Amino acid sequence: MTIILGHDWYPIVPARAKTPHPVDVPLSRYAGLRGLTKYINVGAVPASIMDRSEMLLFLNFKPDFRPPNSPTVGPFEPYSRCSEGFNALVDAVSRTFKVQVISWGANVWELLRKQVADLRKPLGICVHARSPEGFGRPLELICGQRSIPYLPLAHPCDRRNFNEQHAAHAKEGFIRMGLGGTGKVSPL
Incomplete structure (x- = not known):
């Protein structure tokens, strides 16, 4: 099971509109992440999630949406x-599944890097990805008593x-995690 972890995503009704948010966010009802071509096309989604050979659990680190009108x-x-709470969730699902984590965004990285084993310096997410030690290399994330592969993006x-x-960092990391590189949007 691969967990893609975001921060707190979008309000259902944003301040700028009187209607619900367009259904183009990763937690949408229909195609969800597999239908979100703008994230797939930049290389942020692994191939095995697109071809449905890997189980996906998409989560918010803060487990709710922003309030309406924010x-x-x-x-x-x-x-x-x-x-x-995140560590308890990882522990629970690890009893049944082999778990690994991909996070999207600096917000989650800044919190989770405190749980990364052998992290020499607390670099920003892009600096870490450009470094020889970080490029395409999944890290070891300590979640309570468990250690799981972790790729921050x-x-x-x-x-x-x-x-x-x-995107090259993501692709190499996906390959090293056994996720087959970056996904592609399949034609209908």
Whole structure:
């Protein structure tokens, strides 16, 4: 099972509109992540998730949406026990599945890097991905009593950070995690 971990995503009704958020967010009802071509096309989704050979669990680190009528971006304010809850979830699903984690965005990376084994310096996510020690290399994430593979990525909607070099980092990391590189959008 591969967990793709985001931060707290979008409000259902954003402040800028009087209607629900367009169904183009990863937690949408229909195709979900597999239908989100803007994230797939930049290389943020592994091939095995696209071909459905790997089980996907898409989570928010802060386990809820932003409240209605809030902006779609802004401060990320996780609860004081979000890490504890995430570790308990990993422990529970690890009893049945081999678990690994991919995170999207600096917000989650900044919290989870405290749980990474043998991390020499707390670098930013893009600097880490460009470093010889970080490029395409899954890390060891300690979740309570469990140790699981972990690949931190920049958020795929930010093309300044999730650029061609970062996509190459993601692809190499997916291969090393046994996820088959980056996914492709299949024609209908």
